[in-house]
Amino acid sequence: MQILEELKGCATIGISGHENPDGDCAGACLGLALYLRKVMPQARVDVFLEPLRDELYKNIPGAETVITDFQTDVDAYDAFVVLDSAKDRIGPAENFFDRAEKTINIDHHISNPGTGMVNYVNGQSSSACELVCELVDFSLVDRDIAQALYVGIVTDTGCFRFSSTSRKTMEVAGRLMTYGFDFPTIVREVYFEKTWVQQRVLGRALMKSKSYLGGKIIVSRLAHETILSLGGVGRDVEGIVSALVSTAGADCSIFAHERSTGEWRVSFRSNSIVNVAEIAQRYGGGGHIRASGCTIGRERNIEMVIREMVEAAAAQLRAAEEKG
Ligand SMILES: [Mn+2]
Incomplete structure (x- = not known):
């Protein structure tokens, strides 16, 4: 699947993930949103999520664009993408999903049967962010996009510790690192710091x-x-x-x-x-x-x-x- 192929011609795109968003959910939603805003500048891309925790808000670029009150004047999105969960865990955004012309579901939870018209679900994958990496053209990725996706991979692999971490995960993460964000600070703040x-x-x-x-x-x-x-x-x-x-x-x-x-x-x-x-x-x-x-x-x-x-x-x- 190529995400740009699937979204070709869309003027309005909605994106959401599960309630109580974690680093992978927020990183995947914003990583994809930043990518689409860059590559499809004529399209309107709205991200709906519950408010992000401080450490995620600080470290995921584009966090300030998240619509946390789930209000929109778009009646029916041309496409609606759900990441890191099935459509039934996205709270009020499920309405937008159900009304959209086209629906896409990208997830790495093995329990997800695929709730979109188009599905990209792989229970073996470490994270939704790793899946997003597979769907984008890396030559169009920039530092902000890379950082958002890196946060998600770090979160869901427990900092590359869990058994879901594959060679591919490491390769993708290594590729993201080349964009030059401050990964030691991000990992510390997102994964290790406690109040x-x-x-x-x-x-x-x-x-x-x-x-x-x-x-x-x-x-x-x-x-x-x-x-x-x-x-x-x-x-x-x-x-x-x-x-x-x-x-x-x-x-x-x-x-x-x-x-x-x-x-x-x-x-x-x-x-x-x-x-x-x-x-x-x-x-x-x-x-x-x-x-x-x-x-x-x-x-x-x-x-x-x-x-x-x-x-x-x-x-x-x-x-x-x-x-x-
Ligand atoms: Mn996840």
């Missing part, structure tokens, strides 16, 4: 953590009041579950935090053995084999529930051990 409050919340979670089955399972939880007392809010717990599973000898981590409503959000990670999707599903949640989550209602005793979850993970680990 001081986030660091303190993480510190508390680490201090409170417990180890089970000889250190193979690491568990922690934070009450709403604890997070508040450190000056934090719900999203300040992001990354804690990954920090827990990075403990030497651990295969699985479980982290729960209480929301202001009294419900508990539980996240799971595993390195190579425990299927955490299976555990989350038992509690009405879901996700991937190595990363999943679920929500536990306030009527349940969270301590008991976590004990059950630890037992489920331990059972899987014991079974794997017996198998050798």
Whole structure:
């Protein structure tokens, strides 16, 4: 597929991605938008996304052009492109998608059946940004476009760590780097930096953590009041579950935090053995084999529930051990 071929003759193009946009979603939407604005200057290109987090806003060129209130005077776009998700996770933009003359869906989630008239979906790809790189003519890419796409690849590969990182991913990323943006700063700000409050919340979670089955399972939880007392809010717990599973000898981590409503959000990670999707599903949640989550209602005793979850993970680990 060649994106310019697909969009030939379009005067109005809408672009969107999933709710709560991450670096890959925002990078892909803006990378593609900047490219189209450059290559098709006669076309109007609108990007609809929820507001970007500070570190993304700062590091993804074109972020200031995102339409965050989902208002437009275009009745029906000539083409509407959804990136990094199926059409059902794009919030109010789904309306624009449904009314558009032509719809295109570009995604790397294996669960996406392809919800556009034209689909470019590859579950093996590291990121939506890597897919965008395959669809553009590199001789027309510039520094801003390259930077936006690089942010997405860094985000979704966990900084080139996850198994979805392929030779192709590295080659594409290397090619983007040649445009000369300040990649060390971008990687630090987008991927590694935390606010001081986030660091303190993480510190508390680490201090409170417990180890089970000889250190193979690491568990922690934070009450709403604890997070508040450190000056934090719900999203300040992001990354804690990954920090827990990075403990030497651990295969699985479980982290729960209480929301202001009294419900508990539980996240799971595993390195190579425990299927955490299976555990989350038992509690009405879901996700991937190595990363999943679920929500536990306030009527349940969270301590008991976590004990059950630890037992489920331990059972899987014991079974794997017996198998050798
Ligand atoms: Mn993605």
